[in-house]
Amino acid sequence: MASAIRRLFQWKTLAFALGIGSLLAAIVYATLAVFFPDIFDGVNRIAHRQIVAVQDYYYDRRTSESEFALEDPVERASLPLYRTIPALAAEKRTPHIAQPEANYQTWHRSTGGAAALRYSSLDEVSPENVAQLDVAWTYEDQENGNVQATPIFAADRLIFPTARNSIIAIDPGTGEPQWEAKAYGPEPAKRGLIFSESHNAVFFASGANLHAIAVDTGEPTSILDGGKVRLSGVAKVAPAICGDTVVSANTGENPALQAFDIDTGDLLWSTELIPDDLPTGTGGRPSKQAGANPWGGFSVDQARCIAFVSTGNPGPVLVGVERPGPNPGSSSVIAIDIATGETLWRFQEIAHDLWDLDIPAASVLTSITLDGQKIDVVATPTKQGNMLLLDRLSGQPIFDWRLRRAPTSTVPGERTATYQPDPILPVPFARQVFSQDEVTDIGEENRASVLAQLSNSLFGFFTPPSPNQDLVFYGLHGGAEWPGAAADPSDGSVFIAANNVPSILGLVPEQKVMLDSTHLGRTVYEQNCASCHGSELGGGVGPNIQDAGYRMSDEALTSIILKGQQAMPAVHLDDQQLQQVLGYLSSGTATGSKFPRYRRAEYRRLYDVEGFPGSKPPWGTLSRINLATGKIDWQIPFGRHLALEQRGIDGTGTENFGGLLTTASGLLFASGTKDKRIYAFDSANGTELWSHQLPYIGSAPPMTYSYNGEQYVVIPATGGGTLAIYDDRVETGNAFIAFKLP
Template sequence: MKRLILLSLVFLAVTGFVLAQLLNDTDWPEYNGNGERSHFSALNQINKDNVAQLKVAWTYASGGADTARNRSQMQCNPIIINGILYGVSASIQAFAVEAATGKEIWKSNLPDVAGTLSRGVTYWSDNQSKRIFFGAANWLYALDATTGKLIDSFGDHGKINLKTGIERPGSDDFISSNTPNTIYKNLIIVGGRVAENETALLGDVRAYDTVTGKLVWTFHTIPDKGEFGYNTWLAQPARQKFGGANAWAGMAIDRKRGIVYIPTGSAAFDFWGGNRPGDNLFANCLIALDATTGKRLWHFQLVHHDIWDRDPPCPPNLVTLNINGKQVDAVVQITKQGYIFVFDRVTGKPLFPIKETAFQTDAMEGEKPSKTQPIPTLPLPFTRQTFGAKDFNSFVANRDSLEGLLKKARFGTAYIPITGDMTIFYPGTDGGAQWGGAATDPDGIMYIPAKEIPVYTTLKKKEVLSDHAVNGSKLYQLNCAACHGADKTGNHDGSYPSLVNIEKRLTKEQITTILQKGKGMMPSFSHISDAEKNLIIDFLLNKNTDQKVVSTNNGQVPYHNTGYNRWYDKNGYPVSQPPWGTLTAVDLNTGQRRWQVPLGEYKGLTDKGIPPTGTDNYGGPLVTSSGLLFIAASRDEKIRAFDKRTGKILWTATLPAAGYASASTYSVNGKQFIVIACGGGKLNTKSGDKYVAFALP
């Protein structure tokens, strides 16, 4: 009897230990934590009382960082499932490591991924198979989650060519599914990034069978004849003439209801739409689709006839709110302009009034801007909305010349059509909100990283000789100068690199590959002829610059823009009043702001006694039930923990390179970790390849 009791006690002890371990082991199973994209975790071992004790638990060198030119990035939000962390390296290879130690289990060796970017991978399993889906270049790969090997029975020997089915006359080859895709049962729902010029591929959303790779359904984001929204394109056939309207930013999924929520990008070309009159559905929309069939349930267009590249930059958040005493399941979309749109998740009805507001419509010849744009009355914007002479910062350098430029510029409202004059966006074309997105907690509070830096551009008439014969210099101006500058010097924040003396950094073969396939944020130029590419390369290498070829760049768009130019002074600081980077808490139940603090700092300014200004930032927040918010994102190469109730900084650590990514949290054997990808490489910061995990001692 005693032996039976002893065995029973041992059994209960072991069972209790196992159950406790299972309860303590919490995963981060998908992009931004869950299908709601909440960036929220219920873990609470790390709390406000002990967060200052965090130390580095392990570091994983993923490999492939471009430390010579600092052009590589890691934007990955790693996922953690059953003690294994899955991520993407600086060389854009998928990998798996032990989540407790960082010890590598496997790393892929896939071809044709160089030059792309990735924000992470997607996990799916059934009783027979565990798979990692990984988008790189124009491919969607299916890997065995245990070994990292391609699953031969999926698609074409383990991969799907995402270009197939979205071609149109005159389109290029560029598509990249760089944001993790969305799982619903045995479907993987796929969007992608396409080019932003008139050669862009179609932006259709597609669902594939997770086992076979077979295409199950397609939603046309540019409608075909007979489909809803067809009449919002006055130039037909729109699906043959135009591209874009693509789901590049990610999606959210309500798995209980079987609804997927998809934000879509601008129609291409982004900055002039005279050739595509009309509101252009379903560009710049939040769309609710039946996840099983792809049938549209409802939509809301956030920007009509976008000519500002004002597409939503991140997945929406699914959250339950208390609106006037009633619990409402909501979907919330933040925007580059600093707006927050809140809808009933089922019906699409706005939960706060949205007003169609008139804006000026004077524009370049041929352009017909929308007379109104939808502006939420609540929640209040999380960024300032206008920039004028009074908004230069008090320590700005070369003030007189900047004020002189401003007097000749177009500025002052959210939606000013771009002309041949300097046109100022505030916040800039990159946000406001950026691809890192916002976090929400169960109380209905949203936490938003943002930037408030003016950006300027102009439209210039394309110059094409009457016989269309052009030399390398002219081809460069037509195809490259908008980003890299007319003088090849790039821009001062490093987002568009200088091409001066490029022959010292790249071979002709390497440049050819970049032009053909694209690299990083640069799209493919496969739509121009080999002869044109060769002349551009010769021009860059200062060879044979007098030779001419017949240009193929004679499309419907008569203008090109002069780039995405952040407005900095001669000392390299934004010209506007700080804060330049912010972290804001908004109560979605009431639409009111809780707090706002700067995110990041310039040490050179704080050393002079200037309070932290915030910096440009890329990456999202992580919120926990213990009252903490973790975020890296800033260009000062720090990760910080904030009190989510007040915005007070509680802990800071220096990273090996800037963490332009979103952090994840998880628990293994009862120990909680915070992990961040430290890839740097943007904003003139050094590139890196490290994943760094923090834990309590």
């Protein structure tokens, strides 16, 4: 029904904009669309494109110069420097209740369980004997490719996705394959999967489908409507289960959480993450807010059946002129009742995000003792380097949440948020503001090469992007990243790996282009590109590419499409599909606007002359945070650059995208650093106890299981990923490696 209401609004808007006012036709269309949604989807897309075109023309005609006036920095400076959201009163905190999986001996979900703790109570491997760990077996897949999913241990099998778009089960004692489920579409179980013991089935998403396969054979099951249901968008993270309900977090134009009956596959509810009541801009202009995609994942309180989902930045990226207000639902943690689909609360870290500072990882659901009371909390690491610590049922901060007055924008029509986060507790675990004082000091030539790049650059506390100037800042790739945190529920500690590597952002003029909606390449685009770039090419997870066919050659576009570029993976198209999508991108006509429009320039890293980060080390860190005090117990450099150590430069750390595992015996396993090692640290003090050279960089968090009385630790080591985007020395491989004691 909600989709029908949206269709009604779209057709009424079109009718009004065209001067027709045909409300009756809109009502008829919306009614038919409820019963025949597939037939009307194509009509709806055409209608939407017409609305966008008419609105752009209409607003250009009626918008006054004052609506595109610059913000007043003097007026902003008159506001108080700080604002504070007070901590939740002690008597209102959520009392602790035990969770069903509280023994922590299984690994049925890639995140280590519904609460995403990445914690195990197995203790055979301990600080006293971890130095004896050695390789038990290595599984080498048939094809190289970055795999970002931690395996699960289910029914005495180790199960995980491969780079060949399949799911494989191997013997946990030998690494020998047992079965392989093939042809499930693009990137099955991209960042995880889950096992339901009561249904003897493994659940995972592939593209816009949710699958259920038998754990014994890999064949589709009879449950979930024959083992497959259609989702509202592409799901990139592990589903979750509470009772007889399976939940999926879907990206796309209308990002949503959806719940299905496990047995029948019936859709129980679908809750969109961007609310309907978006604020309007100056002159009543409706918001075109996109984004808020849940690619970071979600966790579930199984005792209360509540899902906690992390959302990405709003779109269009870096430019918020057409998405006024705080952009609710984006850069947020959102709690949703799994029984009803009702949104219980939202907590937004960054309002009107102009920096691509998503919340990149699933929340950790743990407990702390505060003022003598054991309470349940939600702890969420962010790209900005904050650890959001929220009450489980209310979403209110456990400590005072301090906000600081933010600067204004130089983009015409932009209306920035007046305040942005500047918390005292929990203490930020990564650097948050770049300046010239942060420039590398590993060598005079290194420093000079970075300073030369900063001659026309901006930096500072939440300085907005500006045309014709580079903005240098921390956080585009962490702080924290998608592997997220690990937590010990017994003492309220959380462990997090972080990056301190500056990035460069910029804005360039945008040429408005109306493409030919009837072109054959439109279908190819929608099937392969729209989930990231939006159905109207205006951006979402990926950038705005509406004018790509006008500013780039076919050769350049072909290279990007087939090989990938930066955060964009390669798209596998045959020759006919490639020519069709190239034709679509260059179809249509360019239209002018009397008001300036901007889009984001390509992201870059700030590197020195040798290719090292342009900031002072450490570039990668590992931290233990005491959630009860909000303070950092210890923080150490994470990873090594051997070339720099040979020059006497130690403690640099490296960028990392691997992840963590902590155990009841007092160990913290960590990987994902550029030195291709897996490490074991004493979780109490950060002392390194063991490390092992891997064939490729760890590409997903490690996990552990017990089989035939022995504890194993497994790491996906396939390299590639984000590290390879910015460094062509990073290799992509195919190894999954298990370790155990002799």
